[in-house]
Amino acid sequence: MKAAQLALSGVDKFYGPVDRGVHAVKSLTMQLDEGEIVALLGSSGCGKTSTLRMIAGFEAVSRGTISVAGKPVHELPPVRRNVAMAFEGYSLYPPLTVRENIAFALKAARLSQAEVDAKVNEIAKLLEIEDILQRYPSSISGGQQQRASLGRALVRSASLHLLDEPMGQLEPQLRAVLRGRIKHFIKERGLTAILVTHDQTEANALADRIAVMEGGVLQQFDTPTVIKEKPANLFTGTFVGEPPMNVFAADATLEGGRVRLDLPQGVSLTYPESEFAPQVRDRLRALRQVVIGVRPYAVRRTTDGVAASVATNQWLGDQTHIAADFAGGTIVLVEHDRARVGIGDTIGIGIQPRHLHIFDAATGEAVVHGMELA
Numbered sequence: 001m002k003a004a005q006l007a008l009s010g011v012d013k014f015y016g017p018v019d020r021g022v023h024a025v026k027s028l029t030m031q032l033d034e035g036e037i038v039a040l041l042g043s044s045g046c047g048k049t050s051t052l053r054m055i056a057g058f059e060a061v062s063r064g065t066i067s068v069a070g071k072p073v074h075e076l077p078p079v080r081r082n083v084a085m086a087f088e089g090y091s092l093y094p095p096l097t098v099r100e101n102i103a104f105a106l107k108a109a110r111l112s113q114a115e116v117d118a119k120v121n122e123i124a125k126l127l128e129i130e131d132i133l134q135r136y137p138s139s140i141s142g143g144q145q146q147r148a149s150l151g152r153a154l155v156r157s158a159s160l161h162l163l164d165e166p167m168g169q170l171e172p173q174l175r176a177v178l179r180g181r182i183k184h185f186i187k188e189r190g191l192t193a194i195l196v197t198h199d200q201t202e203a204n205a206l207a208d209r210i211a212v213m214e215g216g217v218l219q220q221f222d223t224p225t226v227i228k229e230k231p232a233n234l235f236t237g238t239f240v241g242e243p244p245m246n247v248f249a250a251d252a253t254l255e256g257g258r259v260r261l262d263l264p265q266g267v268s269l270t271y272p273e274s275e276f277a278p279q280v281r282d283r284l285r286a287l288r289q290v291v292i293g294v295r296p297y298a299v300r301r302t303t304d305g306v307a308a309s310v311a312t313n314q315w316l317g318d319q320t321h322i323a324a325d326f327a328g329g330t331i332v333l334v335e336h337d338r339a340r341v342g343i344g345d346t347i348g349i350g351i352q353p354r355h356l357h358i359f360d361a362a363t364g365e366a367v368v369h370g371m372e373l374a
């Protein structure tokens with residue numbers, strides 16, 4: 001079997017003494033194939049940057065191993081890992097122009113001047129920084145510095161490219177354009193890349209697979225589609241997706257040929273038992289205490305649905321977001337057309353079983369997606 005391009009095995013990071021300091025990354029095991037783009041996605045402080053810096057060699061690994069292109073690197077200094085990194089804080093060399101910054105590693109790799117020029121010009125065009133190549137880092141904006149840093153990392157030939165919040169400083173329009181170009185650039189050259197981001201749109205657009213992290217723990221590592229359609233647990237389910245998944249505690253019972261989900265404040269959702277696979281019914285019977293989740297775009301207004309009182313109705317130019325008081329909380333619905341409902345109106349909420357996600361209330365682990373076992 002081909003070795004992974006990057007393999008982390010049981011990696012822990014403690015800031016301060018092992019087992020007593022801040023436990024930033026917990027027993028992280030993951031592998032990237034050659035040519036793959038992976039996004040580390042998570043909220044602030046979840047351990048993304050610590051992970052990236054351990055791979056690059058700027059932070060020591062407290063426990064575990066890291067291999068790049070089949071070779072253990074976790075005890076090597078950064079320069080010997082053959083890893084190119086674009087830093088969130090840019091870290092351009094101040095005495096060098098943008099052109100010289102981008103060209104630096106290429107010259108060190110003894111490429112001819114013509115090759116260096118061609119590569120620098122190509123990446124500068126892609127990142128729209130051609131007009132600032134002669135300027136010094138101190139005289140350009142944060143967004144321009146960020147693109148220069150990204151260019152410097154992308155032009156290098158390396159076993160692995162690490163991109164830390166590579167477009168955090170750019171305005172949305174430019175970000176959207178660059179995302180597509182950068183992905184094309186990486187794919188065309190077969191580079192292997194990890195990017196750190198807290199922006200799920202960026203992760204979805206760029207990555208082949210997304211590693212969702214929380215509290216230093218890898219929650220799920222899969223394609224954007226699987227993560228959206230089959231979240232492994234309540235954290236991933238509610239973290240990924242915009243607006244977030246609606247969730248409600250529920251008591252599941254099966255009687256009289258029906259599956260009944262009792263939500264707070266006397267709200268009940270009932271479905272014919274036959275809608276669910278037999279294994280799902282067995283699991284629900286055994287669990288009873290669950291959390292149900294439904295994505296806002298899957299909630300429907302129906303005349304025979306459960307009554308809910310409209311709290312807000314916002315038209316966002318291309319879709320409507322309705323929030324309604326439901327089961328002691330709020331349920332959010334997304335509709336594509338402008339909805340003519342006012343605050344205080346009663347609407348009927350319909351949730352089809354194929355759109356239900358059911359989680360174990362005790363552990364948060366997913367139990368059911370649609371009508372099948374998770």
Ligand SMILES: Nc1ncnc2c1ncn2[C@@H]1O[C@H](COP(=O)(O)OP(=O)(O)OP(=O)(O)O)[C@@H](O)[C@H]1O
Pocket residue numbers: 015022023024042043044045046047048049050051198
């Ligand atoms: N040098 C340090 N000393 C002590 N604790 C640190 C240090 N660097 C990071 N931490 C802690 O480790 C945890 C993970 O931080 P890390 O920077 O890896 O998270 P992150 O997901 O990249 O966050 P962000 O998106 O805000 O950059 C946090 O609790 C953070 O406070």
